Amino acid sequence: MGVARLRARDVDRVAAVSKLDAAYADGQLSPAEHGDRVVAANAAKTLGELDGLLADLQLEPEFRDPPIRPAVVATRSWLPGAVALALLLALTGVGCWFVASGSEAGGAQVPSSQPAVTPIVAPVVDFNTVAGLQSFRDQYRARFGDTQADSAVFYPAFGARYAAVVRMDDRPDRAIDYSYRGGFSPGSVSDRDPATVSFDLDAMNLPALVKLMTTISGLVEVPDAAISHIMVDTTSGAPTIRIYAANSVGRGGFVETSLAGVISRAVPYRR
Numbered sequence: 001m002g003v004a005r006l007r008a009r010d011v012d013r014v015a016a017v018s019k020l021d022a023a024y025a026d027g028q029l030s031p032a033e034h035g036d037r038v039v040a041a042n043a044a045k046t047l048g049e050l051d052g053l054l055a056d057l058q059l060e061p062e063f064r065d066p067p068i069r070p071a072v073v074a075t076r077s078w079l080p081g082a083v084a085l086a087l088l089l090a091l092t093g094v095g096c097w098f099v100a101s102g103s104e105a106g107g108a109q110v111p112s113s114q115p116a117v118t119p120i121v122a123p124v125v126d127f128n129t130v131a132g133l134q135s136f137r138d139q140y141r142a143r144f145g146d147t148q149a150d151s152a153v154f155y156p157a158f159g160a161r162y163a164a165v166v167r168m169d170d171r172p173d174r175a176i177d178y179s180y181r182g183g184f185s186p187g188s189v190s191d192r193d194p195a196t197v198s199f200d201l202d203a204m205n206l207p208a209l210v211k212l213m214t215t216i217s218g219l220v221e222v223p224d225a226a227i228s229h230i231m232v233d234t235t236s237g238a239p240t241i242r243i244y245a246a247n248s249v250g251r252g253g254f255v256e257t258s259l260a261g262v263i264s265r266a267v268p269y270r271r
Helices: 010-025 031-043 047-054 078-092 094-101 130-144 206-214
Strands: 151-155 162-168 174-180 184-191 226-233 240-246 252-257 263-267
Touching: 010 031, 010 047, 010 151, 010 162, 010 226, 031 047, 031 226, 031 240, 031 252, 130 162, 130 184, 130 206, 206 226, 206 240, 206 252
Parallel strands: none
Antiparallel strands: 151 162, 151 226, 162 174, 174 184, 226 240, 240 252, 252 263
């Protein structure tokens, strides 16, 4: 089976939408083209469909590869690796921990030589709720000391709870992007027009935004449409929120609003 015919995963669709967002941000796609391709990406069934949506775009070097391919799993070479792992565990003392934790009642308890480690569990943020968006905003303020951003994209679908943010770096002619999955991870640094207008996350009317999100299927005139992603930027001059929604077969549209939640444009499904 050719790679193009392989079934797409949710992570492949999210990766493709991120590339479409980048192409829209640098002027390769109009708002309508971007909206149409995002709807198609979220409904794509194969990797070939996703590649077709990206084929005519100029992508940054880190984005030139096609959507994530499934890893090739070895099926016959597990034994040498298992033996090596067992030896490694024995040499490092980690094996003692396994012996101690697996001892039956009455057996000798061998103390571990490794310090106890408390796992760090990132909080789950639901971008479909006021509380979730407020939590993101609070974490953003705690991380950066302000709530300014050049652009932000929220992906409430797929259970990913993923967001991508671009903000000014340490000087006005440089921007840095961050991915968010319960915490902020820095990405690449790029050139930035010093005249770029940022927006304030604090200015977003979260209750109004969430109310619009609950009625999005009616606004795009597709009864079973669900939100794919929410984009906030200033490419049209004023800070604008765009809410994109589609159903499982790609029928959908988007709605534009101000940060206050006032609708400026609704683009329903084109029958």
